[in-house]
Amino acid sequence: MKRITMGGQTVEEAVEKVLAQLHVPKEAVDIVVLQQEKRPFLGLFGGKEAIVEVTISNPFYCxxxxxxxxxxxMNVRVHLSCHSEKDRLVVLLSGPDVARVIGKHGQTLNALQLLAQGVLNRCADRSLYVVVDAEGYRKRREETLVRLAKSMAKKVVQTGKDMSLEPMSAWERKVIHAALSDDEKVQTFSAGTEPHRHVVISLKR
Structure with a gap:
């Protein structure tokens, strides 16, 4: 569990400073007051600031x-439900406006997942992961990518020429690499820089 110690003129101020720094709700943390504030004698000396220790007890809640x-x-009619699987949080989105949350080729969904992973990294003291899905989109997208990988691999074998796929997210590139990892005739590697990083399929030499 991640712990942060923070001081402030009052206990409330110290807590607010930690929550603002981490961008987490108060419900996601446990608070221990290490030192109460003490007003300076005659307003001149002897004062002490409050010190609190804040522990993020549930990074998934963050x-x-x-x-x-x-x-x-985003002002969309979307319902969110979550469940945890060991070191992974799975977030499922559904509702009338779910297509807007998915976006073209899942771009909006991928952006949400990237932001959510950033929050999780900031709130956890160990490697945890988050998957954001919308009405089974990722499963369908994965199946589509596997078919694309197999099809492009056949063309590479037939023509002997490298094939560059369209720019993809890190998750999508990983699907392509995995789909062809056991292929004895072709190999894959990523090329380019974000946001134009893509997979290249070539013959094994």
Missing amino acids: VESFLKQVIEQ
């Missing part, structure tokens, strides 16, 4: 709270 705020700001 992510859930963050995504709810983002969806609310």
